[in-house]
Amino acid sequence: QVQLQQSGPGLVQPSQTLSLTCAISGDSVSSNRAAWNWIRQSPSRGLEWLGRTYYRSKWYNDYAVSVKSRITIKSDTSKNQFSLQLNSVTPDDTAVYYCARTGFGGDNDYWGQGTLVTVSS
Amino acid sequence: QSVLTQPPSASGTPGQRVIISCSGSSSNIGSNTVDWYQQLPGTAPKLLMSTKNQRPSGVPDRFSGSKSGTSASLTISGLQSEDEADYYCAAWDDSLKGWVFGGGTKLTVL
Numbered sequence: 001q002v003q004l005q006q007s008g009p010g011l012v013q014p015s016q017t018l019s020l021t022c023a024i025s026g027d028s029v030s031s032n033r034a035a036w037n038w039i040r041q042s043p044s045r046g047l048e049w050l051g052r053t054y055y056r057s058k059w060y061n062d063y064a065v066s067v068k069s070r071i072t073i074k075s076d077t078s079k080n081q082f083s084l085q086l087n088s089v090t091p092d093d094t095a096v097y098y099c100a101r102t103g104f105g106g107d108n109d110y111w112g113q114g115t116l117v118t119v120s121s
Numbered sequence: 122q123s124v125l126t127q128p129p130s131a132s133g134t135p136g137q138r139v140i141i142s143c144s145g146s147s148s149n150i151g152s153n154t155v156d157w158y159q160q161l162p163g164t165a166p167k168l169l170m171s172t173k174n175q176r177p178s179g180v181p182d183r184f185s186g187s188k189s190g191t192s193a194s195l196t197i198s199g200l201q202s203e204d205e206a207d208y209y210c211a212a213w214d215d216s217l218k219g220w221v222f223g224g225g226t227k228l229t230v231l
Binding site for chain 2: 037039046047048049051062063064065098105106107108109111112113114
């Protein structure tokens with residue numbers, strides 16, 4: 001059974017960097033059959049895919065155009081986890097952030113518990 | 122403004138059949154399969170219907186999905202009170218090179 005456990009602060013000041021981590025159990029971040037995503041949800045934006053990382057003999061990243069200049073997703077094979085960094089945040093980045101796995105079937109089949117991140121001073 | 126279009130609300134009485142629609146374009150639904158998620162208050166979305174009309178283990182067969190062209194639909198047969206939730210469709214978009222979602226449909230069981 002795959003489990004994704006998220007961690008990170010729930011409050012970030014404007015212009016600072018939002019950092020979240022997603023620890024994986026039951027699968028490997030370097031699996032060549034999975035991809036590891038960050039998705040956020042807010043009343044104003046709904047569900048919004050932010051980006052993903054995946055390993056296919058080498059590491060790849062894809063990012064949403066809306067955040068491409070501000071986002072970094074990294075994998076940490078030693079800890080079997082992946083992380084999200086979103087720079088220069090504004091109150092518009094306030095949302096519940098989820099990590100999710102895209103499994104072999106091509107679906108986002110496992111999700112983290114969600115982290116409410118509020119951008120406020 | 123979500124890339125995929127869903128009705129904001131739907132309703133039905135116990136035992137009824139409810140259909141939730143999802144409209145997209147040639148670069149998402151028209152080219153790829155569609156996933157459906159159920160979200161209960163305060164929880165993460167849960168995969169309800171996988172791309173090839175497969176249901177993950179534990180999902181009742183009352184839930185089914187279909188796709189035609191650039192539209193898809195989720196059918197819930199024999200509606201039950203515990204089906205009251207928000208439902209989202211999703212698909213990979215080949216042009217945007219990312220996952221796109223519908224705005225969600227709030228299902229009320231009357």
